Amino acid sequence: MRYVVIMAGGSGTRLWPLSRQGTPKQLLPLIGGRSLLRLAYERAVELVPAERVLVVTGAAHLDAVRADLPEVAEANLLGEPVGRDSLNAMAWPAAVLARRDPDAVIAQLTADQLIEPLDAFVTAVDAAFRLAEAEPDALVTLGVVPTSAHTGYGYLQRGDAVAGFAGACVVREFREKPDAQTAAAYVASGDFWWNAGMFVFRAATFLEQVRLLEPAVHAGVLGLAEAPERLGEVFTTLKKISVDYAVFEPVSRGQGSARVLAVPLPISWKDVGGYASLAEVLEHDDDGNTVDGRGLAVDTTDSLVMNTDEGHVVAVLGVTGLVVVHTPDATLVTTLEHAEQVKGLVTRVAETAGPEFV
Amino acid sequence: MRYVVIMAGGSGTRLWPLSRQGTPKQLLPLIGGRSLLRLAYERAVELVPAERVLVVTGAAHLDAVRADLPEVAEANLLGEPVGRDSLNAMAWPAAVLARRDPDAVIAQLTADQLIEPLDAFVTAVDAAFRLAEAEPDALVTLGVVPTSAHTGYGYLQRGDAVAGFAGACVVREFREKPDAQTAAAYVASGDFWWNAGMFVFRAATFLEQVRLLEPAVHAGVLGLAEAPERLGEVFTTLKKISVDYAVFEPVSRGQGSARVLAVPLPISWKDVGGYASLAEVLEHDDDGNTVDGRGLAVDTTDSLVMNTDEGHVVAVLGVTGLVVVHTPDATLVTTLEHAEQVKGLVTRVAETAGPEFV
Known part of the structure; x- marks a missing residue:
């Protein structure tokens, strides 16, 4: 079978x-x-x-x-x-x-x-x-x-x-x-x-x-x-x-x-390996932005804003090609170009902020 | 007197x-x-x-x-x-x-x-x-x-x-x-x-x-x-x-x-009216960054990262001239150039996310 x-x-x-x-x-x-x-x-x-x-x-x-x-x-x-x-x-x-x-x-x-x-x-x-x-x-x-x-x-x-x-x-x-x-x-x-x-x-x-x-x-x-x-x-x-x-x-x-x-x-x-490819598969507004969760993007283009914390607001102003990801205990801000390097960043976060954040 | x-x-x-x-x-x-x-x-x-x-x-x-x-x-x-x-x-x-x-x-x-x-x-x-x-x-x-x-x-x-x-x-x-x-x-x-x-x-x-x-x-x-x-x-x-x-x-x-x-x-x-002037008066590291609170800036220059939430980490990767400010219930991401427009953004935040966030 x-x-x-x-x-x-x-x-x-x-x-x-x-x-x-x-x-x-x-x-x-x-x-x-x-x-x-x-x-x-x-x-x-x-x-x-x-x-x-x-x-x-x-x-x-x-x-x-x-x-x-x-x-x-x-x-x-x-x-x-x-x-x-x-x-x-x-x-x-x-x-x-x-x-x-x-x-x-x-x-x-x-x-x-x-x-x-x-x-x-x-x-x-x-x-x-x-x-x-x-x-x-x-x-x-x-x-x-x-x-x-x-x-x-x-x-x-x-x-x-x-x-x-x-x-x-x-x-x-x-x-x-x-x-x-x-x-x-x-x-x-x-x-x-x-x-x-x-x-x-x-x-x-x-x-x-x-x-x-x-x-x-x-x-x-x-x-x-x-x-x-x-x-x-x-x-x-x-x-x-x-x-x-x-x-x-x-x-x-x-x-x-x-x-x-x-x-x-x-x-x-x-x-969907990283934020650059994720940004491609998600739906965009007319400015090329994806805002997922409680947030707003003003004067912003081609950016990905994700917020999993309902009690928190993420406001992005005047940026292009940015990735902003907010969770209850950690926030990432990077560019679509640098999104592939997040893996190395995570190592640094674990070292400097503590393993509980990764 | x-x-x-x-x-x-x-x-x-x-x-x-x-x-x-x-x-x-x-x-x-x-x-x-x-x-x-x-x-x-x-x-x-x-x-x-x-x-x-x-x-x-x-x-x-x-x-x-x-x-x-x-x-x-x-x-x-x-x-x-x-x-x-x-x-x-x-x-x-x-x-x-x-x-x-x-x-x-x-x-x-x-x-x-x-x-x-x-x-x-x-x-x-x-x-x-x-x-x-x-x-x-x-x-x-x-x-x-x-x-x-x-x-x-x-x-x-x-x-x-x-x-x-x-x-x-x-x-x-x-x-x-x-x-x-x-x-x-x-x-x-x-x-x-x-x-x-x-x-x-x-x-x-x-x-x-x-x-x-x-x-x-x-x-x-x-x-x-x-x-x-x-x-x-x-x-x-x-x-x-x-x-x-x-x-x-x-x-x-x-x-x-x-x-x-x-x-x-x-x-x-x-x-010290806005983030651009605040960034000027605060001390910078050799890359021109100021990181205040739990956070790290990697491959980043001339940026201001402020985090007032001790239980949260803010990680910034690969950006220049950015302002990232994290508080327990609101996060701002903008550029030093746009920092003067935050006042208008706050109005938008109050309208869209609610007055409790401003």
């Missing part, structure tokens, strides 16, 4: 002070009051019944996930005691599902982006499911058809077409985040898609690759699936490595025993 | 959200934890004993003044039920003091500026006292020797010297705030001083001019001095007019029965 596993890890410090140690980015009600996780869940239930949606998150965030997604059963919430990178975040739920259902086919989806339109997304993931069901040796990646020469994403190079599956192809090679010139060449060639970090595969096929390439991790996650009470003890011993580096890249080069295929995801795919 | 009356009126909306309806500018602990009023009081007690220092303020601010100046006796605190401009703010204490001491000589001083050095100030006011004591028909104004062609101050034109009092002169004419070209010409001529809005006079001489020029106000304030319990009833009936327009300008033109003289005040006189 088909399953969806939503990955909701990460701390999202680039959205401080909205995102905090206890409230990562995916759990913030950023988009019309809904979180990115909630939106990912609403996509998932278009693909499979609610009882076959799993969420992998940090153990510290489980309560927040429960509050955001009350529909998800407790058995389908996997809380990592510590972040151990994406191989474990994918191999652990694969082992859990393989134990429940030896024929499980998993769509491993992210909760970091705004994805539109929904029907194109559902159609593409359904095609990936069908490909993974038809080709038992397939690890299917979802490749976003680029709309710009973005340097913030990894790319994948398309190889031979897969007969009988329109648009599907073998992945020739994965490429790291390119420089601007390389990205432009990738997009111009038409041979490259963005690596969405979303995958569809049979649990058994994926786990077999893990067994061949990272046997200790394989043994560890199978052990966890059998004895979940040993989570705290086992999880921290797992090797910290990305699934691209551990599985997809070596398998695409012929290591392992599977093939990496790709299907196109013809969607608008907007990352 | 000599007395000092400190005027501490005004709402100071240009320093919102630090200054509020209940806490005007002069009461804010802006300068190393001391308020402008406190600094004015400390100048006053260099001139007269503490029991001869009076403070005129808004009735709503009396408690705050008591807290800031516990040394001032209750009988020396005059709280105006409503603001009725500067004639009443000067005529009322003059009437109160004339009743206590028919020979009272009053230095009417402001609390709006940073004044340095103290000894030059004391020497100049002492000279003005001596002039007012020697010349019973004198209203003495203190004229600040200009250090720039400032367009934010009124000017006074110097006339004939007063024999026997070095530097003292007759005031030929008062001039309103000039445009930049006119201000430059004033300063170049050497004939003009800034009108400091500080005066020394015999209470009887000043009140006699009020009697001649604004008899209803004269009758009103004399009545108030006799029957302070009628304050609420009488004060609102007083004509709202500035002392310059009602007394000093007409007397300088030969109306009334006195002469307007001036003595020079050779001091550094820094207005």
Whole structure:
């Protein structure tokens, strides 16, 4: 049967002070009051019944996930005691599902982006499911058809077409985040898609690759699936490595025993990693401003003002391209250009003001 | 005997959200934890004993003044039920003091500026006292020797010297705030001083001019001095007019029965009317920033960050020339260039967020 596993890890410090140690980015009600996780869940239930949606998150965030997604059963919430990178975040739920259902086919989806339109997304993931069901040796990646020469994403190079599956192809090679010139060449060639970090595969096929390439991790996650009470003890011993580096890249080069295929995801795919990208996806007034919460922007253009404190007013006067984010215990003022450096600022805040503010 | 009356009126909306309806500018602990009023009081007690220092303020601010100046006796605190401009703010204490001491000589001083050095100030006011004591028909104004062609101050034109009092002169004419070209010409001529809005006079001489020029106000304030319990009833009936327009300008033109003289005040006189001028008087770090309260400024230059909420952190990243002021219920973000427009912003805040925020 088909399953969806939503990955909701990460701390999202680039959205401080909205995102905090206890409230990562995916759990913030950023988009019309809904979180990115909630939106990912609403996509998932278009693909499979609610009882076959799993969420992998940090153990510290489980309560927040429960509050955001009350529909998800407790058995389908996997809380990592510590972040151990994406191989474990994918191999652990694969082992859990393989134990429940030896024929499980998993769509491993992210909760970091705004994805539109929904029907194109559902159609593409359904095609990936069908490909993974038809080709038992397939690890299917979802490749976003680029709309710009973005340097913030990894790319994948398309190889031979897969007969009988329109648009599907073998992945020739994965490429790291390119420089601007390389990205432009990738997009111009038409041979490259963005690596969405979303995958569809049979649990058994994926786990077999893990067994061949990272046997200790394989043994560890199978052990966890059998004895979940040993989570705290086992999880921290797992090797910290990305699934691209551990599985997809070596398998695409012929290591392992599977093939990496790709299907196109013809969607608008907007990352919401920091305030600059958040400002892009939110609605603006005629002056290019977004004011969310109690606040006002006067003689101001192209600025983002967010205030989560209802008993407080934020007034912005005479600025351009500014980001002002106010929460009950912390306020950030920066520019859209500097918004990517908020992560480093958060370190400084923790050092100088105290860890309770981050 | 000599007395000092400190005027501490005004709402100071240009320093919102630090200054509020209940806490005007002069009461804010802006300068190393001391308020402008406190600094004015400390100048006053260099001139007269503490029991001869009076403070005129808004009735709503009396408690705050008591807290800031516990040394001032209750009988020396005059709280105006409503603001009725500067004639009443000067005529009322003059009437109160004339009743206590028919020979009272009053230095009417402001609390709006940073004044340095103290000894030059004391020497100049002492000279003005001596002039007012020697010349019973004198209203003495203190004229600040200009250090720039400032367009934010009124000017006074110097006339004939007063024999026997070095530097003292007759005031030929008062001039309103000039445009930049006119201000430059004033300063170049050497004939003009800034009108400091500080005066020394015999209470009887000043009140006699009020009697001649604004008899209803004269009758009103004399009545108030006799029957302070009628304050609420009488004060609102007083004509709202500035002392310059009602007394000093007409007397300088030969109306009334006195002469307007001036003595020079050779001091550094820094207005603290808004954030731009406040930023100038506060100490900066090597990047030109002032961070007051819990906050940090990273990759930031020439900016003012003030935070009065100890449980909150304000982090500023990658900006120049910005003003960020955080208080428990309101946050302002603007530029030094726009800081003069905060007054208008406050009106908008009251309209959109509610009067409780201003």
